[in-house]
Amino acid sequence: LMDCFYGAVPLKRKTRLHFHEFMREVHRELQDLQGTVNPLDELAKRIAKRYRLICFDEFHVADITDAMILHRLLTALFDNGV
Numbered sequence: 541l542m543d544c545f546y547g548a549v550p551l552k553r554k555t556r557l558h559f560h561e562f563m564r565e566v567h568r569e570l571q572d573l574q575g576t577v578n579p580l581d582e583l584a585k586r587i588a589k590r591y592r593l594i595c596f597d598e599f600h601v602a603d604i605t606d607a608m609i610l611h612r613l614l615t616a617l618f619d620n621g622v
Contacts, residue, residue, distance in 0.1 A: 546595050554593040562596065563606055566613065580609065584616030591622060 546556050566583065573579035587594075594617075601607045 556595040559596045559599045580612045588620035588622050
């Protein structure tokens with residue numbers, strides 16, 4: 541079903557990736573943003589420049605820290621049109 545959806549969406553700025561791959565990238569970019577006033581907002585802006593749509597495979601959150609990061613990051617992504 542996800543293959544059909546992803547293929548049918550007429551956007552150029554889209555990606556489909558495994559959730560854990562996305563979180564590894566989030567943690568790496570947050571390290572690069574250390575010292576930034578609002579790192580999750582800045583990260584959301586960076587992601588929004590690259591993608592309008594993100595499709596996740598196997599979305600599973602078991603870590604409370606990741607859940608807290610995701611809450612703020614997803615809100616910021618939505619605010620930035622992703």
